[in-house]
Amino acid sequence: MSFLPTVDLLTCSTVNATWEGEARKHVRVRISIRLTGYAGYPKFEEYVTLMSVRGNYHERLHTCYRYFEEFQQFLSKLDKLASNSRGKIKHLFLPFIMQGGPEFRRFFEILHLFGHNLSALELSLCHHYHYTDTLVTTTIADMSPFLTGLSSRPPLPSITKLSICSWSVAKNATGLTVAKLGPLFPNVSTLEYFDPDRNAIEMQLIANPFPRLSALRIMDIEYTAP
Known part of the structure; x- marks a missing residue:
């Protein structure tokens, strides 16, 4: 079934149980599932609960850190996902909160739980959110603890493709972060930047x-004034 278009694969899944099982194997490889709770996609916690029973995880996952939840809550869900899906997820999109402390250390400990089949990682750099009933703010704290913490983390040699999205972080923060990421991902051969600042490119x-590194891709987002 590997030669069939995705639309036809979905049609095959309605023929019988055998065809459904085979078709869904290919669909889980091709389709990236977004755990946002929007546009028909499941919420993070719903997906984790469902897959803990089924076990047939998608190979490409896009997770979401919602600004109104504590980062500890997000890490708890990510920890459960990593523990249950070890060795099954190959491409992962994650928010990367730029702060030091125990949450930061736990983030990298969880990454290791995904296992050696995780080869592609997308990191969306962001500062810490603070939420009230009427206002959302971010904390741009001293980055020294964060950068020092990066230097002390054990490497993730299974990652060969790394993507960095930096549209929502302070100026120069991306460049400082990228300088520390190399030792963490020693086998990266493909690097992508989405909306980087000049400092990061330099x-x-x-x-x-x-x-x-053998391939570098830079994608800048263009905004059109209304």
């Missing part, structure tokens, strides 16, 4: 922190 071109 850091990449002048002092490439990824020794095995």
